[in-house]
Amino acid sequence: MSDTLGKWKQSLLLQQNPITAKFIPETTKYSLENLLDFISRYDFVYVKYNSAGQGRAMYKVYKRKDEHYCFNGFTMQGEPINKCVAAIEDFHQLLHPFEKFGKLSGTYIIQEGIQSWIQNGQPFSIRVHVQNLKGEWVIGGMFGKIGISATIDHGIANTHRGALVLSLDELLMLHSEMEDSKKKEVVDCLKEVSITVAEVISSYFPCREYGLDFGLNRTGRPVLFEVNTTPGIGGFARIENKTIWKRIVEIRKLQNETDS
Known part of the structure; x- marks a missing residue:
């Protein structure tokens, strides 16, 4: 097995599951x-x-x-x-x-193409970090990525291409000034879908953690763009006093203890 999981194979795996199939383009x-x-x-x-x-x-x-x-x-x-x-x-x-x-x-x-843009046209995406701890998938954390004005034409919100990192709360406020009840609904949906995606992908390509990139369509429904099998966590260190980053690192330590 190769050390990466290609986008086409990801799509085939996720299309076969009735839950994840509803959340992919x-x-x-x-x-x-x-x-x-x-x-x-x-x-x-x-x-x-x-x-x-x-x-x-x-x-x-x-x-x-x-x-x-x-x-x-x-x-x-x-x-x-x-x-x-x-x-x-x-x-x-x-x-x-x-x-x-x-x-x-x-x-x-x-x-x-999914129109995942805030009101002024800047593209955004949401990173969800999922980790396996003692056989259970847990959400390590989430953050938002928002493209700078130069990215409006191509719509690619990637930190390696100039996107800015912000907390999920800030992003959802910018997206459509969501009410708290709608924000909770979106976050709960992201968590639930991410766990299921991790279960589906790990059945073919087992990893200890995945980084999932989502957009939100015009109604606020999550759409999964891609699964990263070797996700970095640098983005989490830029928000909320590194609280989420510390949680992910702590889970990694617990994973290592469990493995040993």
Whole structure:
């Protein structure tokens, strides 16, 4: 087994579970035919490299009213790119530059675009850290990531691409000035879904912890973007006097004691 779990395999596993299937965007393997199908049905889509992380090789793609295709995001090297072209084949060429020599550049997936933005248009996501302690999955903590104004066009809220970290409470207030009862409903749903996702993923790819990235759609319903199998916890150290970070570290210590 490889030491990473690709985005396509994640999607297949989560689609098979009736609970987690309700909380993931429509996803398919990349091909030009599939891309054109998704673009015809959604305002925008994301094309992501199967095994890249940190916002690399990820593009927001949509069709403009003048029939041009626009793609905005980051290359495999993490370089920003923002172009509109008359032929979608030009975008395909970016993904697979050596196809004419009979070589494809790995697997990409296409995901339905989810409008996870606060009221001024800045994109955001929610990181949920899930840990296994003595055979039970527990929520280590959560925080929000909000894109800076420069990220509005591509909608990628990733701390490696300039996103800012804030507490979940602050984020939910910014999202739609949620009432306390609605905030509790969203947080409870995030916790419940995250535990189920961890159970599903660990049945195929066992880890001691996972980092789950969610968006919220316009109604406040969580949508799972991705599962990270080697999650960092640096973001937690930036909020709430490191309280959540300390909890995650404490659980890691207890995991080590249990293992030994």
